[in-house]
Amino acid sequence: MPRYALVPAVLVAAALVTAPAAVAAGPVTTPAGSGYTLVFSDEFNDSTVDSAKWNYRTDQKVKSAQLPANVTEGGGVLTLNLRKEQVGSYAYTAGGVVSKQSFRYGYYETRAKTPVGSGWHTSFWAMAGDGSTTFNPDRRTEIDQSEINSSAPGSISQGVNAWRPDGTKTDVGRKWTNPGFDTSAGWHTYGFDWNESRVAFYVDGVLTNTATYPPSLDTHDYVNIWLTSIAYETVDESKLPATAQFDYVRYYQREYYVDNDTPADYGYSETGTWLDSSLAGFTVGNSSRYSQTPGSTATWRPNLRAGGTYDVWIYRVPSTDSAARLTVVHNGQTSTVTADYTTGGWLKLGTWDFPAGTSSAVTLTAGAATARADAVKFLPAD
Incomplete structure (x- = not known):
């Protein structure tokens, strides 16, 4: 799927309105x-x-x-x-x-x-x-x-x-x-x-x-x-x-979703060798990525507009890896999670407190088995 760029003397109507008050910056x-x-x-x-x-x-x-x-x-x-x-x-x-x-x-x-x-x-x-x-x-x-x-x-x-x-x-x-x-x-x-x-x-x-x-x-x-x-x-x-x-x-x-094929600057990055996969991601038209090079990493880094407690989920495109290693950075701490990728679909990694901004991340590190990367979501824990 193509990546979309993140960029963010005529008649004037007589019926105009007063501009509304400024919108609050917080939640x-x-x-x-x-x-x-x-x-x-x-x-x-x-x-x-x-x-x-x-x-x-x-x-x-x-x-x-x-x-x-x-x-x-x-x-x-x-x-x-x-x-x-x-x-x-x-x-x-x-x-x-x-x-x-x-x-x-x-x-x-x-x-x-x-x-x-x-x-x-x-x-x-x-x-x-x-x-x-x-x-x-x-x-x-x-x-x-x-x-x-x-x-x-x-x-x-x-x-x-x-x-x-x-x-x-x-x-x-x-x-x-x-x-x-x-x-x-x-x-x-x-x-x-x-x-x-x-x-x-x-x-x-x-x-x-x-x-x-x-x-x-x-x-x-x-x-x-x-x-x-x-x-x-x-x-x-x-x-x-x-x-x-x-x-x-x-x-x-x-809610915050970070995908491997989202627009530029939405927070997905890689190290090592990754290739496009023929396997679909969590939606029909989204591609996924894979690596067979141990030590390669895929990182999802959201821009959280509000700090708080979030449930973190990762979308698994099925592979042979029954013990994929993921790290979650939250509030300056790092938690390690093992995920079974022999079954596909969304998997909840855990619930943590996160600050606003871009300091938080989820990272998948490729091991001996094929690693597959697609999407991570951060959902407010209600």
Whole structure:
């Protein structure tokens, strides 16, 4: 699987909002629960879009061309300006932004207001990509928190698409939610909490849908955040120009996964000789690594945003090693654990106290048998 890089004179809408108060830096309670820590946010309080955080959506799809010039920031909001404007064969222009940084499990949230007048498809969603196309061949996970057609502003589509390399997909847990309000008439909060077995969707803090998926579905890759609106149906030109607006976007993390093929700087490293394996890792599309050189090491080092007590698990890709040696560094101490790799799957190594930051680690040292490396997870011990 390719490694994704970790990088993290137009109309301005009249209906703007006061920027929200700063978010606490420590663990907070979200609609999904407690113990979440803010990792990424944009409050859209500047006068221009932060190019260090965002790519523009620039594809041409359905009925509109997406233009960077249609995206503005001011008055505490991000505004997507929707216009009747000819670009090639497209009669309308729209826009959006896509986060340069990619993320995995955690709670994602925005506050938004959709356009007035039919014809526009406004979305808060997550998928691997940079905005140049919605058909990135590397995509596997697509999480649609809210897909809202402006012809039906009281209905929200929520669900997960599991994409395959051949471009086909499985639609998981799709549900049309009727929140009881017009999404174009005021500001509302949209969030989703993603973990290894499901995605839970929230509107104004209320759980509205849960999409569960079996381990056989490849729905676990790193994703970028998309805030977009495109022309999708027959456009009511009497309501143009129109706008879609976002007050903020935030991503909170609670569980920490480190994988051998995660984006750069997510904490996996090796010494000695390791090679790509044909055996899958803990998800269908993830590769694993192996070593037959004694003394070679694989290390998983999380960036824990909050100190505390964590259960530590390692994913075993089966091998002939019945006594693999692992060391766990926690709070300046080192514990040694022996793991049986003749059986695959997640194995709990133990529970320890860990400080915030990157000083903690799990290391596998290759011995006489073939060593196999894939993923380690740190889960808060509730």
